[in-house]
Amino acid sequence: xxxxxxxxxxxxxxxxxxxxxxxxxxxxxxxxxxxxxxxxxxxxxxxxxxxxxxxxxxxxxxxxxxxxxxxxxxxxxxxxxxxxxxxxxxxxxxxxxxxxxxxxxxxxxxxxxxxxxxxxxxxxxxxxxxxx
Amino acid sequence: xxxxxxxxxxxxxxxxxxxxxxxxxxxxxxxxxxxxxxxxxxxxxxxxxxxxxxxxxxxxxxxxxxxxxxxxxxxxxxxxxxxxxxxxxxxxxxxxxxxxxxxxxxxxxxxxxxxxxxxxxxxxxxxxxxxxxxxxxxxxxxxxxxxxxxxxxxxxxxxxxxxxxxxxxxxxxxxxxxxxxxxxxxxxxxxxxxxxxxxxxxxxxxxxxxxxxxxxxxxxxxxxxxxxxxxxxxxxxxxxxxxxxxxxxxxxxxxxxxxxxxxxxxxxxxxxxxxxxxxxxxxxxxxxxxxxxxxxxxxxxxxxxxxxxxxxxxxxxxxxxxxxxxx
Numbered sequence: 001x002x003x004x005x006x007x008x009x010x011x012x013x014x015x016x017x018x019x020x021x022x023x024x025x026x027x028x029x030x031x032x033x034x035x036x037x038x039x040x041x042x043x044x045x046x047x048x049x050x051x052x053x054x055x056x057x058x059x060x061x062x063x064x065x066x067x068x069x070x071x072x073x074x075x076x077x078x079x080x081x082x083x084x085x086x087x088x089x090x091x092x093x094x095x096x097x098x099x100x101x102x103x104x105x106x107x108x109x110x111x112x113x114x115x116x117x118x119x120x121x122x123x124x125x126x127x128x129x130x131x132x
Numbered sequence: 133x134x135x136x137x138x139x140x141x142x143x144x145x146x147x148x149x150x151x152x153x154x155x156x157x158x159x160x161x162x163x164x165x166x167x168x169x170x171x172x173x174x175x176x177x178x179x180x181x182x183x184x185x186x187x188x189x190x191x192x193x194x195x196x197x198x199x200x201x202x203x204x205x206x207x208x209x210x211x212x213x214x215x216x217x218x219x220x221x222x223x224x225x226x227x228x229x230x231x232x233x234x235x236x237x238x239x240x241x242x243x244x245x246x247x248x249x250x251x252x253x254x255x256x257x258x259x260x261x262x263x264x265x266x267x268x269x270x271x272x273x274x275x276x277x278x279x280x281x282x283x284x285x286x287x288x289x290x291x292x293x294x295x296x297x298x299x300x301x302x303x304x305x306x307x308x309x310x311x312x313x314x315x316x317x318x319x320x321x322x323x324x325x326x327x328x329x330x331x332x333x334x335x336x337x338x339x340x341x342x343x344x345x346x347x348x349x350x351x352x353x354x355x356x357x358x359x360x361x362x363x364x365x366x367x368x369x370x371x372x373x374x375x376x377x378x379x380x381x382x383x384x385x386x387x388x389x390x391x392x393x394x395x396x397x398x399x400x401x402x403x404x405x406x407x408x409x410x411x412x413x414x415x416x417x418x419x420x421x422x423x424x425x426x427x428x429x430x431x432x433x434x435x436x437x438x439x440x441x442x443x444x445x446x447x448x449x450x451x452x453x454x455x456x457x458x459x
Contacts, residue, residue: 035423037321038394042370042384045315045354058321058343114435 034058079106083118090119093126101125161306163190163227163238167411176311179355182378182411183371184306186399189225189440191412196224196439204246205433206336209294210326212426220247220336222437226449236260240449244457247336254454272454279451288365295420295429297365300383300395309357319352319372319381323396324419326430337432341417344398351375366392377401377410395420402440414438 037058044050052059080102084091094102105125109118161184168174174182189195197205204220224242229235241257252274259267269282287299287308299308322345331342353375358368366385373380377399385393398416418431 031324031327034324034421035391035394038324038382038384039391041320042354044317044320045370048315048317050317050320052320059348117436 031058076103076106079109083115086115087119090122094122097122097125097129101129161185161188161190165190167409176313176355177306179313179353179373179378180306180309180311180357183355183373183380186378186411186413187380188302189414190227191409192225192440193228194224194226194440194442194444195414196222196442196444197433197437198222198224198439199244199246200437202336203338203434203437204336205431205437206334207294207429207431208326208329208334210329210428210430218247218335219245219250221245224444224448226444226446228446236262236265240446242449242453252457254457256449256451256454270451270454272457274457279454287361295393295422295425295427296395296418300420301418308361309359312356312358314354314356314370316351316353316375319347319350322348323381323398323417324394324421325417326419326428329430334432337434340430340432341398344416347374347381347398350381352381355380374399377413379411379413392424393420393422400435400438412440414440 033053033056036053037056040050040052040059080091080094083094094105097105105118105121108121109115161181165181165185168178168182185191199222204222207219207221209217222244226240226242227238229237229239238259238261240259241255243255243257245251245253254272256270256272257267258270267284269284271280271282272278273280285298285303287297287303289298322343325341325343329340332340334340351374352372355371355373356368357371359366366387367389369383369385371380371384372382379397379399381397381399383395384391385395396419398418399413400416401410402412402414415431415433416435417433418429420429421427
């Protein structure tokens with residue numbers, strides 16, 4: 001009678017311990033690298049020199065920028081290549097669109113940076129043209 | 133809902149709503165504030181006024197972060213202990229009152245909550261031309277099926293366990309602080325996010341964004357703003373303000389020369405139909421980190437829910453809409 005109770009108690013304790021461990025390891029503080037990068041950035045106002053923290057993932061590059069925002073895709077040609085690379089399926093429809101529609105899509109992308117919307121609009125414009 | 137809980141919930145509601153679109157405040161900055169003349173260097177006060185203009189969406193007739201199917205704006209609060217709370221909502225701001233000089237209203241702001249304990253609750257904030265007149269805060273409480281009014285919150289109120297305050301997001305006016313430009317340089321770092329959630333799929337918003345690095349290398353003013361309030365929670369703050377669009381990408385708060393809080397804002401540009409006004413911007417996300425408590429807040433506004441200059445009639449911003457909200 002006593003042995004099962006002890007086993008149950010040990011089992012319960014193990015579960016409790018495991019839960020505690022999971023909770024402890026799941027606690028995540030804000031990234032210290034972020035704060036270091038922020039401090040290095042603001043220091044430039046006084047020192048006139050930017051000294052980025054070593055191996056910081058918060059001092060991104062312009063290359064990363066162009067991938068996510070389209071901010072640098074100022075030329076229609078660059079935008080077309082970007083679209084072909086990112087969404088070859090949508091590009092097939094895009095390539096068939098008249099030039100003014102392409103320019104409109106390009107402007108929309110520059111404005112919003114939202115590729116999903118652009119893809120939707122490609123199909124929308126394709127449908128509109130077919131109707132005409 | 134007990135009567136004792138109502139004021140608390142009203143304040144909480146008001147905070148969350150205001151953190152995602154500005155509740156319009158007493159307008160010291162007019163809706164037709166002109167851009168600084170090209171080639172001239174604006175002074176610090178002018179920069180502060182332009183930042184206020186951009187943050188209150190004065191470039192638009194109306195501005196909404198609406199609901200599209202299941203996609204909505206979401207506010208995530210993440211405490212140091214790892215506890216996470218989520219609120220989803222839609223907001224509609226109407227600045228289309230200035231044309232009518234007989235109107236006493238400057239703007240109206242409607243928020244509807246779609247998740248959590250506040251599900252089905254709505255809030256309508258009315259701002260008046262008369263600076264001495266307080267704003268109207270009307271809340272539709274679905275459990276009571278009644279509208280209640282309450283007074284304007286305090287600047288340093290931070291409800292809902294969030295890292296933002298009412299002052300941060302809406303109530304603070306340029307004349308509440310003294311401003312100095314401390315320099316002009318390039319913005320150097322990515323904007324913050326809640327690390328553990330970056331790029332992950334999330335309820336309401338779909339995929340959460342990754343950290344925004346697209347403002348790196350943009351030219352910014354360093355604007356140091358020292359509060360005029362006595363015994364205040366910060367002494368001064370430094371904002372990074374885009375020299376062209378007046379978007380404030382980052383604000384750093386200091387107390388006794390110690391960095392105590394960071395707020396980052398990712399801004400997007402709308403199409404060129406705003407007469408080329410570079411201040412016609414919208415928020416993509418807000419990130420806040422309170423270094424005193426370790427708390428993080430992240431308000432994410434999916435691109436597809438943003439709508440501006442829509443054909444909604446002014447009658448949409450009335451009590452009638454509040455009463456129609458379904459729980």
